[in-house]
Amino acid sequence: MSSQQSAPARTARIRVERRRWWGxxxxxxxxxxxxxxxxxxxxxxxxxxxELHATNxxxxxxxxxxxxxxxxxxxxxxxxxxxxxxxxTFTTGVALxxxxxxxxxxxxxxVMLVAARALTGVxxxxxxPSTLAEVSVLFRRPxxxxxxxxxWSGANGAGAAVGPLLSGALLAHFGWSxxxxxxxxxxxxxxxxxxxxxxxxxxxxxxxRIDWLGMAASIIGLSVLCWAVIxxxxxxxxxxxxxxxxxxxxxxxxxxxxxxxxxxAPLLDLxxxxxxxxxxxxAVSGLVTGGGAGALFVLTxxxxxxxxxxxxxxxxxxxxxxxxxxxxxxSAPKVLGAIGIExxxxxxxxxxxxxxxxxxxxxxxxxxSHLVVGACAFGLGAGMLMPAATQAVMxxxxxxSEGAGSATNSALMQVxxxxxxxxxxxxxxxxxxxxxxxxxxxxxxxxxxxxxxxxSAGEAFPMASARGMDELVVxxxxxxxxxxxxxxxxCSGVVAxxxxxxxxxxxxxxxxxxxxAERPAxxxxx
Numbered sequence: 095m096s097s098q099q100s101a102p103a104r105t106a107r108i109r110v111e112r113r114r115w116w117g118x119x120x121x122x123x124x125x126x127x128x129x130x131x132x133x134x135x136x137x138x139x140x141x142x143x144x145e146l147h148a149t150n151x152x153x154x155x156x157x158x159x160x161x162x163x164x165x166x167x168x169x170x171x172x173x174x175x176x177x178x179x180x181x182x183t184f185t186t187g188v189a190l191x192x193x194x195x196x197x198x199x200x201x202x203x204x205v206m207l208v209a210a211r212a213l214t215g216v217x218x219x220x221x222x223p224s225t226l227a228e229v230s231v232l233f234r235r236p237x238x239x240x241x242x243x244x245x246w247s248g249a250n251g252a253g254a255a256v257g258p259l260l261s262g263a264l265l266a267h268f269g270w271s272x273x274x275x276x277x278x279x280x281x282x283x284x285x286x287x288x289x290x291x292x293x294x295x296x297x298x299x300x301x302x303r304i305d306w307l308g309m310a311a312s313i314i315g316l317s318v319l320c321w322a323v324i325x326x327x328x329x330x331x332x333x334x335x336x337x338x339x340x341x342x343x344x345x346x347x348x349x350x351x352x353x354x355x356x357x358x359a360p361l362l363d364l365x366x367x368x369x370x371x372x373x374x375x376x377a378v379s380g381l382v383t384g385g386g387a388g389a390l391f392v393l394t395x396x397x398x399x400x401x402x403x404x405x406x407x408x409x410x411x412x413x414x415x416x417x418x419x420x421x422x423x424x425s426a427p428k429v430l431g432a433i434g435i436e437x438x439x440x441x442x443x444x445x446x447x448x449x450x451x452x453x454x455x456x457x458x459x460x461x462x463s464h465l466v467v468g469a470c471a472f473g474l475g476a477g478m479l480m481p482a483a484t485q486a487v488m489x490x491x492x493x494x495s496e497g498a499g500s501a502t503n504s505a506l507m508q509v510x511x512x513x514x515x516x517x518x519x520x521x522x523x524x525x526x527x528x529x530x531x532x533x534x535x536x537x538x539x540x541x542x543x544x545x546x547x548x549x550s551a552g553e554a555f556p557m558a559s560a561r562g563m564d565e566l567v568v569x570x571x572x573x574x575x576x577x578x579x580x581x582x583x584x585c586s587g588v589v590a591x592x593x594x595x596x597x598x599x600x601x602x603x604x605x606x607x608x609x610x611a612e613r614p615a616x617x618x619x620x
Contacts, residue, residue, distance in 0.1 A: 113291055114232045118242055120287035121225040122249035124188055127280045128218035129253025130260070131160060131195075132387065132511060135211075136394040137261035137405050138270045142204075143552020145270065150550055152204045154324045154519045157391060158512050159208045162320060163215030164222075165508035166313030169361045170306070171219045175500075180224045180231070181292045185285055187220025192281025199271035219508075226500035228292060230488050240427045240485065247481040248423035254386065255416030255473065258394055262409020308361035311350040316509065319343030323516040326524065366491070366499055371435075374600045375486040376503045378439060381592045382446055382476055384510030385585040388518025389453065389472070392578045393465070399555050400571045400578075401462060414466050415473035422477020435482050436600045442479025443593040445471050450586035454579050518581035525577035526551065526570075535569045 135142075139153045148156070174183045194217055198210035226246065233242040264272040322339035329336050354360040367373040390412075397403040397411055422442070429438050452468025484503070491499040527548050530536045536544055547554040547566070551574065558566045 117232060117291040118229060118245060120284055120291050121228055122245055123280060124184070124221050124284040124288070125225045125246065126249040126253035126256070127277055127284065128191065128222055129250045130257040131214060131218065131277065133254045133257035133390055134261045134273050136390055137258045137408050138265060138273055139395055140398050140552045141265060141270050141405065143550055144556060146204050146207070148204050148550065148552065150523050151324055153552065154515060155208050156204065156211060157515050158320055158324070159212040160215040160218070161387070161508050161512035161515065162313065162317050163212045164218045165505050165512055166309060166316060167216045167219035168223060168505035168508060169312060169502065170309045171223050174220065175224050175227050180228050181288065184221050184224035184228065184292065185288050187217045187222070187224065188281050188285045188288060189217070191217030191221065192278050192285070195274045195277035195281070199274040222504045223500045226488070226504065230500070240430060243485045243488065244423055244426050244481040247426070247484050248420060248477070250480065252416060252420060254390070255412060255419050258390070258412040259409040259416065262406040266404070266406040305357060305361035308350060308354060308357070311346055311353070312361070315343050315346035315350055316512065318346065320512055320516045323513070323520050326520055362502060366502060369490045370599065371486045372490040372499065374596055375483040376506045378443065378592060378596060379480065379483045379503060380506040380510035381588060382443070382479065383507040384514030385446070385450060385589055386472065386476060386514070387511035388514035389450065389582055389585055391515045391519055392522050392581050393453070395551070396574060396578045399551055399574055411462060411466070415469045418470045418473030419477035422474045423481055426478050426481040429478060430482055430485070435486050436596070438482040439479045439600070440593060440596055442475040442482065443589055443596060445475025445478070447586050447589040447593060449475060450582050450589060454582035454586055518585065521581040521584060522574070522577035525580050526573045529573035529576055530570065533569050535565050
């Protein structure tokens with residue numbers, strides 16, 4: 095009789111095991127979708143500049159509005175994971191993401207597009223920490239846990255790399271609205287899959303209040319600071335508006351941190367940073383994500399403006415980065431097992447720094463074959479180190495803080511992305527503007543044409559080409575190349591410093607805490 099009872103039990107267990115992996119697929123696709131929206135707009139920026147008459151600043155905001163709300167709401171989303179429950183937060187985020195993607199596709203101006211992108215970022219913020227918290231709960235055995243984190247990180251990195259290719263393919267056959275409509279079927283599939291595949295579990299801290307004021311302060315502080323960085327090239331670093339906005343942003347962020355240190359239920363649990371593996375790992379993730387976002391922002395435009403690639407060709411040109419990220423993510427579990435977390439992170443950072451350095455050696459006559467070497471080094475390094483950093487983050491957290499900890503990690507990655515686009519984009523814009531302003535070719539233009547050339551590369555390049563102004567095109571390409579080289583050189587230097595910091599600060603003998611045994615309530619009801 096016992097053998098007859100054990101067979102159904104084994105069958106049920108196998109079914110649960112399979113559904114855990116299918117649940118991982120659903121979570122990974124949703125994360126890929128959110129990550130893809132970080133980069134899918136980059137290839138379309140020149141198209142938006144022409145069709146929506148967007149300035150350089152407006153183009154940066156179409157990218158940064160998504161990343162700022164993504165980052166700001168992630169901290170609240172981490173709290174909601176622990177208070178609403180992982181599944182409820184995930185499905186709410188996916189539904190909002192899909193709905194706001196439709197609104198973005200229907201936009202007829204940059205203001206509406208920026209607003210829709212900001213709301214889409216809220217949806218991405220809700221679904222992202224719940225995916226990592228779900229993975230952490232579904233996979234408790236060490237070997238499975240490492241593999242699951244590698245798949246999760248691979249989906250995150252692959253989404254960022256696949257975005258430009260998909261954007262180029264869509265723009266080759268459809269209008270720019272298609273890059274947002276493509277999210278809708280993915281969101282529907284993830285919503286249905288999440289309802290069916292993911293476990294039901296009681297919230298960890300359902301009775302605690304959510305710090306909405308803290309959320310508002312974090313978003314306002316970051317937004318004002320990014321506005322100052324993005325506006326500096328046009329208004330000037332000495333502009334009272336730029337200086338005032340930067341100071342206001344820093345003060346608001348400082349007050350946010352001060353309040354969080356004294357709050358009973360803080361939005362940002364600063365005590366987590368007392369765990370050195372957590373603090374070092376989230377800092378590394380933020381720096382690398384920021385550098386990658388800034389690099390992708392300038393390179394996708396560089397390929398179209400300087401190398402004269404079509405959107406489709408630009409998307410194809412990014413594919414080697416996606417392939418190398420995939421190779422790095424797939425190899426990460428073996429590398430982790432062989433040399434440990436610290437050495438894996440350092441090796442990845444070295445590759446990323448070298449990749450950025452190679453990309454910084456750009457020129458208006460440089461062939462794509464010179465760029466792809468640096469791009470592949472960056473992709474391989476980022477793909478290898480991100481699973482290691484993610485595992486270090488999650489292994490350093492107690493179970494009750496997995497939602498908040500994963501949200502903090504993801505939030506700092508998005509803050510890094512927003513600041514990376516703002517800083518690298520502004521370095522590019524200021525160098526481009528300064529080089530052109532001192533050019534005799536630009537000085538000879540009439541006032542309206544000169545201002546268009548200085549403020550909107552997206553409109554200036556096609557205008558100059560259509561008018562047969564070859565000398566102006568050459569001048570703009572050289573200026574754009576100089577700005578790209580400066581921005582990527584700064585990325586390389588910052589990552590090199592981060593490599594030294596990790597070697598010095600990461601605990602030499604840090605070991606992951608023993609995984610917690612699977613919770614029956616989470617697996618039995620999958």
